[in-house]
Amino acid sequence: NAGVTQTPKFQVLKTGQSMTLQCAQDMNHNSMYWYRQDPGMGLRLIYYSASEGTTDKGEVPNGYNVSRLNKREFSLRLESAAPSQTSVYFCASARGGVNNEQFFGPGTRLTVL
Amino acid sequence: AQSVAQPEDQVNVAEGNPLTVKCTYSVSGNPYLFWYVQYPNRGLQFLLKYITGDNLVKGSYGFEAEFNKSQTSFHLKKPSALVSDSALYFCAVRDNAGKSTFGDGTTLTVKP
Numbered sequence: 001n002a003g004v005t006q007t008p009k010f011q012v013l014k015t016g017q018s019m020t021l022q023c024a025q026d027m028n029h030n031s032m033y034w035y036r037q038d039p040g041m042g043l044r045l046i047y048y049s050a051s052e053g054t055t056d057k058g059e060v061p062n063g064y065n066v067s068r069l070n071k072r073e074f075s076l077r078l079e080s081a082a083p084s085q086t087s088v089y090f091c092a093s094a095r096g097g098v099n100n101e102q103f104f105g106p107g108t109r110l111t112v113l
Numbered sequence: 114a115q116s117v118a119q120p121e122d123q124v125n126v127a128e129g130n131p132l133t134v135k136c137t138y139s140v141s142g143n144p145y146l147f148w149y150v151q152y153p154n155r156g157l158q159f160l161l162k163y164i165t166g167d168n169l170v171k172g173s174y175g176f177e178a179e180f181n182k183s184q185t186s187f188h189l190k191k192p193s194a195l196v197s198d199s200a201l202y203f204c205a206v207r208d209n210a211g212k213s214t215f216g217d218g219t220t221l222t223v224k225p
Contacts, residue, residue, distance in 0.1 A: 104156030
């Protein structure tokens with residue numbers, strides 16, 4: 001039982017390049033989330049998927065797209081990376097409903113030059 | 114819109130002393146409140162949650178939190194701090210749609 005896995009762990013991009021961050025969970029959770037973590041700003045929600053087949057914008061969705069590929073997988077795409085997207089990205093999953101805690105992946109550290 | 118405030122960026126305590134990490138929240142409807150801990154270069158780990166019922170919630174690693182509806186607070190506490198408790202702590206509130214809002218985090222340092 002691996003929990004929540006993310007790939008890659010580290011990535012360096014040049015401005016304007018695109019990439020996809022991958023996330024998978026093996027806990028049969030309904031809900032999945034993408035956050036970014038910047039120093040002194042806590043975690044900010046980018047997009048979330050309450051259940052398979054649905055996605056919704058969070059607090060900071062601009063410059064990102066997501067795909068809920070199936071119940072296990074939720075990917076985050078940067079179409080044209082910008083230096084402001086330099087951050088640590090966390091994927092999380094939860095059973096769904098308001099009273100269940102989230103389980104987090106180890107994070108992807110992204111640098112955009 | 115919901116919000117979470119962690120008024121202290123840093124909390125320092127001596128090992129063996131009690132610790133408190135403060136959190137206040139704002140949400141319409143019933144509050145669903147969570148505490149998470151993050152160790153360096155790791156993802157967040159769940160500590161405890163308040164959904165309903167007793168105002169004192171017990172969680173992992175000897176931590177507990179006190180829910181106070183009138184003060185809209187959910188402070189994290191531990192009776193006797195350990196050096197290994199040193200980490201970054203996040204308070205979070207969830208709305209009825211399942212969307213969570215996190216505080217900016219409080220760095221706890223426990224000195225031997």
